[in-house]
Amino acid sequence: MGALRTPRKCMEKKYDYENFPRTSVVIAFYNEAWSTLLRTVYSVLETSPDSLLEEVILVDDYSDREHLKEPLATELSRLPKVRLIRANKREGLVRARLLGASTARGDVLTFLDCHCECHEGWLEPLLERIHSEPSAVVCPVIDVIDWDTFEYLGNAGEPQIGGFDWRLVFTWHTVPERERIRMKSPIDVIRSPTMAGGLFAVSKRYFEYLGSYDTGMEVWGGENLEFSFRIWQCGGTLETHPCSHVGHVFPKNAPYSRNKALANTVRAAEVWMDGYKELYYHRNPAARLESYGDVTERRQLREKLQCKDFKWYLDTIFPELHVPEDRPGFFGMLQNEELKALCFDYNPPSESQILGNFVLLYRCHGRGQNQFFEYTSQNEIRYNAQQPEACVSVTSGSDLLTMDFCMDTAPQDQKFLLQEDGTLFHVQTKKCVQAEGDVVTDSFMPLLRDCMDSKLQKWFFRERVL
Numbered sequence: 001m002g003a004l005r006t007p008r009k010c011m012e013k014k015y016d017y018e019n020f021p022r023t024s025v026v027i028a029f030y031n032e033a034w035s036t037l038l039r040t041v042y043s044v045l046e047t048s049p050d051s052l053l054e055e056v057i058l059v060d061d062y063s064d065r066e067h068l069k070e071p072l073a074t075e076l077s078r079l080p081k082v083r084l085i086r087a088n089k090r091e092g093l094v095r096a097r098l099l100g101a102s103t104a105r106g107d108v109l110t111f112l113d114c115h116c117e118c119h120e121g122w123l124e125p126l127l128e129r130i131h132s133e134p135s136a137v138v139c140p141v142i143d144v145i146d147w148d149t150f151e152y153l154g155n156a157g158e159p160q161i162g163g164f165d166w167r168l169v170f171t172w173h174t175v176p177e178r179e180r181i182r183m184k185s186p187i188d189v190i191r192s193p194t195m196a197g198g199l200f201a202v203s204k205r206y207f208e209y210l211g212s213y214d215t216g217m218e219v220w221g222g223e224n225l226e227f228s229f230r231i232w233q234c235g236g237t238l239e240t241h242p243c244s245h246v247g248h249v250f251p252k253n254a255p256y257s258r259n260k261a262l263a264n265t266v267r268a269a270e271v272w273m274d275g276y277k278e279l280y281y282h283r284n285p286a287a288r289l290e291s292y293g294d295v296t297e298r299r300q301l302r303e304k305l306q307c308k309d310f311k312w313y314l315d316t317i318f319p320e321l322h323v324p325e326d327r328p329g330f331f332g333m334l335q336n337e338e339l340k341a342l343c344f345d346y347n348p349p350s351e352s353q354i355l356g357n358f359v360l361l362y363r364c365h366g367r368g369q370n371q372f373f374e375y376t377s378q379n380e381i382r383y384n385a386q387q388p389e390a391c392v393s394v395t396s397g398s399d400l401l402t403m404d405f406c407m408d409t410a411p412q413d414q415k416f417l418l419q420e421d422g423t424l425f426h427v428q429t430k431k432c433v434q435a436e437g438d439v440v441t442d443s444f445m446p447l448l449r450d451c452m453d454s455k456l457q458k459w460f461f462r463e464r465v466l
């Protein structure tokens with residue numbers, strides 16, 4: 001097992017279990033490998049104090065692999081406190097979890113993915129927190145289990161908080177200074193704007209009060225952000241407990257398809273984001289055409305619970321997130337006047353390697369994402385589809401456009417004047433952005449050149465909905 005970055009005070013802390021609520025651990029699975037599924041079950045049984053563990057509920061979401069039929073039932077029949085529930089058809093992760101929750105006898109629901117390993121002392125902090133604050137939804141620190149070797153690697157650094165970008169994709173962030181100031185001890189809970197979604201504990205009564213999961217969501221994807229918004233906007237708190245550690249295998253191929261994730265995130269935007277949903281739609285033009293079902297009941301739930309608006313959430317819970325200006329005519333595809341088929345395009349190798357790569361020109365596709373840019377009142381060209389947000393920049397001595405971190409005040413190397421005639425004038429070098437390339441190789445780039453009256457140096461923003 002890898003070294004766990006657990007504060008010393010966590011290991012020194014003693015718990016009085018007498019009045020703690022008991023928990024039902026719900027684990028949904030579909031065609032999961034025998035080894036990882038049983039590793040999860042046995043680790044829960046072996047690391048959870050008997051007086052705190054009511055039961056382990058495994059929900060089989062209509063698996064068709066032979067080892068998950070009679071062999072699994074036989075294996076689990078030998079284990080105390082373990083129940084196996086089988087769905088009669090494919091339900092998807094959201095409804096499979098609800099199937100387990102509906103039969104749970106514990107006061108607290110603890111949801112785990114089916115490829116986890118619980119660490120000694122993982123459960124007590126979660127239940128203590130919910131005992132003291134029933135409206136708290138608490139997540140463990142998610143440690144890494146290596147995909148290839150299944151070695152428990154632990155956590156490489158401090159716990160992180162969850163966030164999101166304006167495509168409504170979950171993101172990880174370091175704990176902000178305002179939260180460090182609020183915490184009175186390194187073992188205090190860390191408030192988090194969003195959760196990753198797979199691992200958390202919640203009072204069963206409070207889960208039902210909040211409306212459990214949105215059953216209009218299909219399969220998997222987006223439900224974590226929707227639930228996170230709902231927790232905060234409707235009076236609860238979403239937290240990570242630094243003393244609770246659960247290892248997690250991050251599969252290369254998820255067992256559940258994400259093809260319903262777009263409709264799920266549209267439901268979240270339509271119910272919880274108010275006018276800010278337009279920022280999401282600008283970056284996902286296809287989302288406007290997505291069929292997302294009826295959200296009337298979810299809007300009525302929001303009204304019934306007297307939930308706060310999304311501006312309150314952004315201002316109070318996630319003030320670090322840059323809210324784009326999206327002024328008409330200054331966001332979308334940045335298109336060349338002469339080569340009208342070509343747009344600014346930025347496609348980093350991965351989510352973690354967003355900075356330092358070149359901006360290219362590529363055929364305009366109108367789907368947002370890697371061709372979505374915003375021209376701000378600070379004269380930046382922001383690529384704010386992803387986190388961290390990046391701005392078009394110029395390295396000293398180079399004519400190439402690259403990406404660098406956006407700053408609170410735009411530095412000179414990130415300032416471009418979009419002039420009335422469409423010229424993009426770089427303030428620091430006093431050069432203009434020009435489209436250049438080779439038709440034969442179909443390779444084009446925006447480069448800094450001496451300014452002249454040429455359509456190759458004229459640009460305009462265009463939002464095109466599919």
